[in-house]
Amino acid sequence: MFSRDNKQARIDTLIGKASRVHGDMEFAGGLHLDGRIEGNLRADPVEGSSLSVSETGSIDGNVEAGIIMLNGAVRGDIVARGRVVLGATARVQGNVYYGVIEMTLGAQIMGQLTRLSEAADETVAEGTAGST
DSSP states (O other), X not given: OOHHHHSOOOOSEEEOTTOEEESOEEEOXXXXXXXXXXXXXXXXXXXTOEXXXXXXXXXXXXXXXXEEEEXXXXXXXXXXXXXXXXXXXXXXXXXXXXXXXXXXXXXXXXXXXXEOOHHHHHHHHHHHHHHO
């Protein structure tokens, strides 16, 4: 039961400390960010997508992924249907929408925290299913 939390996050893509990305970006699997992204960041909706942002990483834009582990800065809204883990050096200027949240003493959020319920997820899924 607890082995799931002890696993290392899978990293398929790494954006290094000296790298900067300008524009929106989509990814699949695991992404680790040490650099800077200026644009929206969205994970492929396949289950198991994860984003980890180190102390040196920052994102100026909205972020959407299944699991988000943040130790850096985000200036935009965060949507994580699974889990959000905010480390002691995490800084968020925007709203956080989460399934489960874990916050370490020292993390800062300048916005609202909103829990995503399973009923809301089903309503969203039904609404999008009829529009295709």
